[in-house]
Amino acid sequence: MLSWTVSLVTAMVAISLILNLWRLFAGPDLPDRLLALDTMYINSIALIILLGIWLGSALYFEAALLIAMLGFISTAALCKYLLRGDIIE
Template identity: 75%
Template sequence: MLKIIVLVSCTFVGVALLLNLWRLIKGPSVLDRILALDTMYINSIALIVLLGLFLGNPLYFEGALLIAMLGFVSTAALCKYLLRGDLIE
């Protein structure tokens, strides 16, 4: 029963990733595109965690944690670049 629920959840997260990709391509402004990228990495974290639950391998959770840290740093760097025009002060 859990495997079926995980597969259905993976399908929904995959659809959310496709919708975020559409927003990334079609976004009217740069801020919308950054928000789409931020949401895409959060959805990819959810997909990796669901894959770890489906396969029963705890190594996927560590990969999801790495992606979360890299996503936070990249979003902060992009926002700082948009606000100030330079990453290094």
């Protein structure tokens, strides 16, 4: 039952990644594209966690944590660049 659920949720997250990719390329302005990129890394974290559940390995959870930290830093840096035009003051 768990493998069936993991497969279904993986398909749903993959569909959401495809829709986010469409928003990334077709976004009307830069903040929409930034939000699509932010959502894409959150969805990729979900896929890595689902892979870790499916394979039963804790290594994937550590990789997801690393991607989450890097994604937060990059989103904060891009938002600061959009607001001020410079990352380092």
